[in-house]
Amino acid sequence: MTGLALVLTEPRARFRDLLAAEWCKVWSLRSTGWSLLLGVLTVVAFNVGQAWDRYRYWPTYDPAARAGYVRDGMALWDAFTGNAAMVMLLAAAAMGAVTVTGEYGSGLIRTTFAAVPARRSLMAAKVLVVAGVTTGFGAVAAGGSFFATQAILSVHGIGLSIGHPGALRVVVASALLAPVSALAGMALGTLLRSGAATIVANVVLLLLVPAVTSEKRHWSAVLAHVQPQKAWQRLVKTVDWPEPFPWTVGGAWLVYAVWAVAAAAVTVLAVQRRDQ
Template sequence: MSGLHPAGFRRACRAEWTKLHTEAGHGWLMVALVLVTAGVGAAVSANVPCPVAGCGQDQVRLSLAGVSVSQVLAAITAVLLVGGEYGTGLIRTTLVAMPGRGTVLAAKATVLGGAVLAVGSVAVLASVLAGRLLLPGAGYTPAHGYARLSLADGPTLRAAAGSVLYLVLVALLALGIAAAVRDAAVAVGVVLALLYLFPLLGHVVTEPHLQRLLAQLGPMPAGLAIQATANLHHLPIGPWTGLGVLALWAAIALFLGGAILRLRDA
């Protein structure tokens, strides 16, 4: 995606933004992302009790539990941004209007990343607020060693901001895969398999070193380490390092998607 012309890139971004916000499906997916993230987080916050001091739960991670579900909606939005155009044949018009294929993918990534960043911020803030209101009722109180959730707390802020970045990176990962495979249904299947296969294998295998390796390499388990605020020394991978692993997966997917897009006919 090197050699982007600024004026052409701006035109491409405007075109991609028009597609994103004028197609009703994308808008509903973004609304659903907020509702699912906050709703699942609220349900978990209200229903995972801490009856005694030292119950061992990470209340920040509980409040952000919805991210592991709503990431599917971020991925589907990304896939439709590419796969939808291939399905309708609109991609030919897009590539004729903007012959620089690297520019097209870069514009899609920029617009998609910005949209998920904004919507994800609302979703995560709603989750933290729900946790702040509901967790004390489930026993997460100062008497049990838990302060009320607040973004003024450094680890909580890191987990919240990192969760937003996690959603953005999952969307970019899905965008790159969609650009590579072109078919929306296949792309969704590949993305979901990539996200959930590593955690599934981690529960199946019994060898501790292999479990740890899977948690360090998988885009979902590594990336979600950013949400941890307790017992960090027990984590298979550090919070920011884990998010870096997901970023590497996304970068590789975008690189491969861009390379295949340039080499293959629409």
């Protein structure tokens, strides 16, 4: 018919479609499953190694040391160690970073943005998928570590249950360290767009900065208290040792939340006018 034109317009992608696409994209990489599996095994191995060492040398402890260990709930310190937290932090940050830098490195990001012009929605979907995957990773690693270590310690009657005061907080704080770190890695990857540069930035920001800060001076304590690693240390602490500048458990949870929200916002907003 003359005078009439048939205009075909592609329907806008629904957000659940973007979630499904990003979910498939993450799991289409063979390295994803292996990285998660090796990450969990490494984290659990560090913690089980600490618990086994405690089990092995427990008979050599004097009565005062044994009483102090039980009184202070030190079994929770063995449930998730600092070394394990460092491994989880770096592994999760790398997972988050590669979901962004991998696409920029291969050039796939141009195709992705061409197919989905709604960049913010696309990146929001990517953020949710990565947060969900790494939360599961953290939950398996933290929960597995807790139950494995306490089973070992229970041979000597010093293991604790998940209902012990502070035990659940240790598990949850350790599990959530993974998505917080992953979102930070995503934000850095979105800004730097280079895998190598992002890995270096992750190490500097998430490990070196907390390592060089001290809680002996006020300005340094303030800087330390806004770091995810330091927040994790506060959350898993079972004894309130005297400190020059103490801070609260609520403050540590707030640090987790602020880092997660800020990192997600950077990831979503930084791509609006940048293709490469």
